[in-house]
Amino acid sequence: MDDTFDPEINGRYYKAVKGFIIARNVRHTWNSGEAVMFISLVEPASRWGRDLWVLLSGREVCFIEELMAVEEIDSILPRGLDAMDETAVAQRVQAFFVKLAKKSPAVPRRKTDDRLGRVISYIDQNLSKNIELAEVANLAHLSSHRFRHLFTEQIGLPFTQYIIWQRLKKSIYAVASGEMTLGEAVENFGFTDQAHFSNTFKKTFGVFPRAFLQSSSIILQVCVKKE
Known part of the structure; x- marks a missing residue:
């Protein structure tokens, strides 16, 4: 939330990353030090899960900076977010995922059997x-x-x-x-x-x-x- 970090994803190292979307069962680690991290565990069958799957487009990982400018991310998820009350944080998280969803190509919503x-x-x-x-x-x-x-x-x-x-x-x-x-x-x-x-x-x-x-x-x- 307050800075970039250097993750390792499936044996490859990346520098100065703001965030990423990662597919299931992909090994990844990072050390954020004292920085505040925002981690969302998304259910695959949910609306957000389907949108993120489309954004991945078959890849293991997609970096947030490919989809949104850092300034845009920081305006939705600002410094000090961890000090806000839960309702305010939830609203910010919702706004972030709505913004991400708009980056996803339009695909028909499939009705569950x-x-x-x-x-x-x-x-x-x-x-x-x-x-x-x-x-x-x-x-x-x-x-x-x-x-x-x-x-x-x-x-x-x-x-x-x-x-x-x-x-x-x-x-x-x-x-x-x-x-x-x-x-x-x-x-x-x-x-x-x-x-x-x-x-x-x-x-x-x-x-x-x-x-x-x-x-x-x-x-x-x-x-x-x-x-």
Whole structure:
């Protein structure tokens, strides 16, 4: 937020970067020192997820400076953003993503298959349980093979990774909002124990959950109005 940084992405080093959009499963690291970082974890099936996927255009990474002038970024996400209240930060984040979306080529909005809508609702209500692919494929009246391909095609994540993503996301929300302790979230969202949760979190986000929760200000939900 306050300066540029030097990331390493899939073994390549980049200098003086303001920010980037990165595809899933791409290894990346950076050292921001004392600088404030704004990191957004975007659900692939969401409106923003689809817009960002279009902006990537099949690449592993797209640098924000390719899409927006640094002055434009700083006007939306200014210095001192971390000191603002959560509502003000959420509004700024929303404005940033709306601006990014306008840089994306116009593509038809694909309606999610109704069968997958039922499956996603079922997953959301049963995250504490062991959810089998064959079980939800049957719910969608599809073979396991066909369901697996349709799910990945429409949602943007393989079935198993989507469930992991939802469990981690709900856990973060519950702990950050004070609704649950970390132990309660682990128990309620289908993790074997805290070690399982911590290792899954570290593998997904590159940092252990306690360090993440202690060092981060978390925006729990931001809504985008259709224009």
